[in-house]
Amino acid sequence: METEIELKFAVASETEQDSESVLTQIKALVEPWLQNQGYSQKHLSNIYFDTPEQTLRAFDCGLRIRSVDNQAEQTLKTAGICVGGLHKRPEYNIAIEQRHPDLSLFPAQAWPEQFDWQDAQENLIALFSTEFVRHKWRIQIEQCQIEVVYDLGEVDAQGNKVAIHEIEIELIDGDMRALFALAHKLTDKLPLRLSNDSKAARGYRLFLNQTNQIKPNLGVVDLTADMDVEQAFSNSIQHGLGYWQYHEELFANQGDLKAVRHVQRGVWLVRHTFWLFRNHIPKKASTEIRKELKWLSKQFDWLDYALHVKQLTSKKGQFRKKVADDEKLLSYLEQKVVVEDCVARAQALFYSARYNALILKLMLWLTERGWRCYSEIDEQALQQNICGVARQLNQNSWIKIQRLMPLKASYSATDYIQMERSIGRALLTGVCMGSLFAEEERLDFRAPWLDIMQGIADLKTLFTFKLCIELYPEENRPELEVWADAKINSLVNIMEQSRQSALRMEPYWH
Template sequence: MDTEIELKFLVTSDVGSRLPALLQSYQISEHDQQHLANTYFDTADLALGSIKAGLRIRSQNGKMEQTVKLAGSQVGGLHQRPEYNVPLTVHSPDLSLFSASIWPEKFNVERVQQSLQPLFSTDFLRQRWLITIEDTDIELALDAGEVQSGFQREAIHELELELVKGDVSQLFELADELVKAGGLRLGAISKAQRGYRLAGFGTSPKLQMLEPLALTSADHCEQTMMALLHKGLHHWQHHEEGWLAESGERLDWLMQLREGVSLVHQTLLLFREQVSHRVNSGWIDDLLWLQQQFSWLDRAQMLAYLTADKGHYLRRLDCQSSVLSLLEAQQQQLPDEAQLEALFYSARYGRLMLGLTHWLYRQDWRAGLVPEQTAQLAAPIVDLAQQRLNESWHVLRHSALGEPSLNGERYIQQKGKLRRNLMVGLCFSTLYQEAEHIGFRMPWLDILRGIEDLDMLSPLEDVREQLDATEGAELELWLARKQKFLLEALEQSRTQALQLQPYWK
């Protein structure tokens, strides 16, 4: 058995032509090109897929080999899976050639063997380099081809870096050098997963709301920090993949991607005493930079709502047609699909994702700990939760949201602060009684929605000055009525929310 440790990247079409120059400074022990044809097998009821196993037969230079990969682990784009290989003389899988000990208990090998059928294939040209760095060997494989199931096809443009032997840190260092050149994006799904989807046996990514992490009072700080970071990274990557796979209106995917990034950022801040001096100082800057790259999403969401159903929201305005035309012109100024794809394949984005993956894999926050810090990591999470919730509540009470009265502009300025406060509550919510937590949280969520509704009028404020005098006056009066109604509702919700007693006391 081998344990496969590899980084998977999806790459732009120009990476192949640039790669030889990028590798010139490295010691290349081997370099070749191979045509690989692979057929993947499973039963109609996905007996192998249900245990997260994959079975394939690979044909290469007239030789055949069957491989089974069992359930492993994944962090970011780093994949680790047990792998078993057996040579074949005929193109037909034979599970009996594998040791019976590799299968889970109660897995019926004979029944599965009798029901195996081909599901899909992958056919690609692989350029391979074996690179030696000190005592470490890394196989770098650039694959170009396609996944096929029946008449369904999907292109393959991938780069894999597999640790053959040695130090996994060298794997990341080589990857970082390649990512610096741009055009690489860490891949969370394998060729096999793509094939299952293409064959109709795997579901396409589904939009997911960010749910709280299940915690208990027995959980300690380090365990919770790791779980929150993994959850945030998974949510982030899931919606990145979903956005790229979907077509048409995809704003909700990007909003949830941003939620995942925010959870990672917030977690690093919540556990700042444990990680602050062991996290690359550029990380926080990069996370802030990435969130800034998506700062336009709020405006895009507002415009999408205002222009939906041919401007139904504006139906009572005589100047509806003029306003709608100006709003649609604003939409044309938003980042387009090509700009977003360029972001996902950019060097800074790739290095941030790669650095976070490496840090989580190595658990670098443990390096150089003094006894006091080790004790902090092992302490119950409930103590830190109460401390952070108290801090967050103090900040909120002493912000503009705690002032006697606010105008619309002041409310809108508090949107980011309130979102961060609610994220802190979400991180620790399952440590407390659900009814108490929800009872405290709901009024503040109502306030956030009210602020978002108020902010949704901002694009209309911008277009008002572009209308003629008559239409501008009509829109101004309409906006004043809307703002008055929303501010009254916000003030009622805020009065109620500020009287609530914290549930974590």
């Protein structure tokens, strides 16, 4: 058995000329460390197998036969760990003569518990294939051996195809820091994006004729009652990063601006986790990362306006009927945001050196538990059971909300918009700690607050509408302003009712 430790990158360029440029730049970059006869170029053919019910996939396993230079090898990859774009996954490789897998050749310990490999053997079918040219460099940086590969080709499932254009760097031997140092050099020189989307994952989606869908919400961080504070902190950062990168990948493939909003939410969760655990994790340990996360948050400043205008003009938007009935108004609003420019702006960010450097730093910091490098660390605080801490953090958050929004007070649309961040923080605390408490009570408690947050989003859309029509030249502008004000007042009345209900509810963590 081998354990892969690798980083994967999607390459932004598409044309053959771009590919040649990428190849040239990689060659120049690795030249100083290239081992004797360390470069090769080969054509690889791979067929991926599973049962018709995708039993292997259900156990997070992948099975393929790779053919190269008239030799074949069957490979089993089992469940591993992925943090950001860093993959650690057990891999079993066995040379074979035939072109159909023989599962009996893999060692018994390779299989997950409860997996019946003999039953799987009888039902294996070929699902999809990959064909690509692999450029490979074996390099040595100080005492570390690293393999750099550049793959160009396609995934094919029943005639449906998707391109392969990616770089992988794998640590063969030595210190993992060398892998990250090389990754920084690559992202400085090339338009790359860290990616968790494997060739196999793309193949399964093609085979099933599926696309990734936007997740409706952040869910909850996976915690258990026996965890300590340190593990809960790490899980929360990883949860936020995973949500962020999932939607980054979705945006890269589909160009949907709504996915960028979900990237932003993942970033919010990571930032909130640092703030939430500020009394347990030394702030000095994360100064640089938090500074870069603040920078990243500012890169989305344009997003609110773009999405609110898009909501006004969308066929599925709740204000569409009023807008669609007026062709001049619809045309006027559609000119306020050039969607293609917004998409290009997000793409440029996701393939930028600074953006990827931030993710690389965060990944390495998590992997090495970088917070333990500081003398200010309070071992007792880190080893506290998370349950008691979770109750206190939830209670602190609840007290702030009660003080901010007393039951007997009343609030305007502007007041609600100003309170968006505070309510959002309280809800993020629930995301971090929620899995420790009864689900039904938690969902019931959060529901009116989520309604209020949706109301705030709708208020901001209506205020954007009013801003957009300030210079609208048509005669019905006053009528449109009256309509918007009426909508705002109606919405605030509903939100006030939700707030009254929410403040009277019994907290689920008591």
